[in-house]
Amino acid sequence: MKTLIKNALILTMNETDDQPVTGDILIKDHTIQYIGTVSEEIADEVIQADGMVAMPGLINTHNHSPMSLLRAFSDDLRLMEWLEKKMLPAEARMTKEDIYWGSMLAIIEMIKSGTTSYADMYIHMDYIAEAVKDSGIRASLTRGLIQLKDDGGKRLEEGLELMQKWSGKADGRITTMLGPHAPYTCPPSFIEKIATLAKEMQVPIHIHLAETHEEVSKMKQKYGKTPTQYLYDLGLFSGDYHVLLAHGVHVDDQDISFLKANKGGIAHNPFSNLKLGCGIAPIKKYLDAGITVGIGTDGAGSASSLDLFKEMKFTGGLQKVNYFDPTVIDAKTLLKMATIEGAKLLHIDRYVGTLEVGKLADIILIDIMQPHLVPHNDIYALLAYSATGSDVHTSIIHGNIVMRDRKLQTVDEAFVLREALQRVQRLIKEI
Numbered sequence: 001m002k003t004l005i006k007n008a009l010i011l012t013m014n015e016t017d018d019q020p021v022t023g024d025i026l027i028k029d030h031t032i033q034y035i036g037t038v039s040e041e042i043a044d045e046v047i048q049a050d051g052m053v054a055m056p057g058l059i060n061t062h063n064h065s066p067m068s069l070l071r072a073f074s075d076d077l078r079l080m081e082w083l084e085k086k087m088l089p090a091e092a093r094m095t096k097e098d099i100y101w102g103s104m105l106a107i108i109e110m111i112k113s114g115t116t117s118y119a120d121m122y123i124h125m126d127y128i129a130e131a132v133k134d135s136g137i138r139a140s141l142t143r144g145l146i147q148l149k150d151d152g153g154k155r156l157e158e159g160l161e162l163m164q165k166w167s168g169k170a171d172g173r174i175t176t177m178l179g180p181h182a183p184y185t186c187p188p189s190f191i192e193k194i195a196t197l198a199k200e201m202q203v204p205i206h207i208h209l210a211e212t213h214e215e216v217s218k219m220k221q222k223y224g225k226t227p228t229q230y231l232y233d234l235g236l237f238s239g240d241y242h243v244l245l246a247h248g249v250h251v252d253d254q255d256i257s258f259l260k261a262n263k264g265g266i267a268h269n270p271f272s273n274l275k276l277g278c279g280i281a282p283i284k285k286y287l288d289a290g291i292t293v294g295i296g297t298d299g300a301g302s303a304s305s306l307d308l309f310k311e312m313k314f315t316g317g318l319q320k321v322n323y324f325d326p327t328v329i330d331a332k333t334l335l336k337m338a339t340i341e342g343a344k345l346l347h348i349d350r351y352v353g354t355l356e357v358g359k360l361a362d363i364i365l366i367d368i369m370q371p372h373l374v375p376h377n378d379i380y381a382l383l384a385y386s387a388t389g390s391d392v393h394t395s396i397i398h399g400n401i402v403m404r405d406r407k408l409q410t411v412d413e414a415f416v417l418r419e420a421l422q423r424v425q426r427l428i429k430e431i
């Protein structure tokens, strides 16, 4: 099967070509076969892309997809209260079917706003994997692991089963990670056990880190260390594996030097951090230290929506205001964070994250012939600061057209919305 994208303004996000050029992209099965000028005759299908930007699909580096069912349910509380009084009781009621439809709701929102790969940490991951398979998105799946008493073992078993059952499945679109939830929910022996497994199995780790002031003081009180030093001392950053760290809001300079040892990096979720009143992560310092930073949303229970174009604006705006300096981060850096840097964090940058011959075809087309996207002076600035998720016209993942002219091709959108509306009543009743 050969699909041709014709006459697009191509933004490869590849280091070597800085400026977009008008041209064609030929996709053969799952892969980008040629970028340049291609005759329409050789293609089975032609997508006319005049007036559109073609760029790599966006990568959401942190999500809890079924929490989309808990959108607009608890919005103005502190993190611990939000989590313990609202989210956890509602999550405890989620059936496997709720998980499937909740994650499907999140996935179709992500696809419709330009995300083609995402990282998910949750429970009942089999059902999320089914939704990933059915929808056509690419995902890195993690069973979130907590150990409150002696109950971590069973969860870890489930995490390992997920890896065995789903790694490389759905046509290779699914990868997996090990997922200790956070320093404050995982005692030292549990972290060590997971780090050892990651080392043995050569798999990445996905964990929350230093999200609030409270977390830092709690860990200092209990262990005499910051959350970052706690993980560092347990050897989490010294393995051969990548660690995807969500948030990293409250770190000092010593913490940042510890984080340099890690082969993964930080998933920055600015709007979730803002809405939970957590703080502003020092993204400029991470970038200065050479630490990889990607952009995520976190679950819609805190992030409210899963639009990475929105998160790019918050990322840029917050760093500029935090350092009283608009030059600390630029539009191109924001777009890199949302594409290739995110791909590094998911450990799939060999396959996606830029448009290059030989890479998998994860491509979005953005309609830039709209009042808020004209003129086209600087395409990076246009995409990072002016565009929103609803400007994404067409989305191709793994060579398959999953959305065309804003219409989903793999899933019945109206059906998913009805399922979500009906299921949420039971989940939030009297909480």
Ligand SMILES: N[C@@H](CCSC[C@H]1O[C@@H](n2cnc3c(=O)[nH]cnc32)[C@H](O)[C@@H]1O)C(=O)O
Binding pocket: 064, 083, 087, 088, 091, 121, 122, 123, 143, 144, 145, 146, 155, 181, 182, 208, 211, 272, 298, 299, 302
């Ligand atoms: N609660 C699960 C384990 C973790 S899955 C991922 C968890 O992270 C929680 N979560 C979502 N967003 C955040 C956040 O911003 N900080 C900390 N936890 C979060 C979410 O409610 C979910 O329970 C169990 O009982 O086994």
Ligand SMILES: [Zn+2]
Binding pocket: 062, 063, 064, 208, 246, 298, 299
């Ligand atoms: Zn989270």
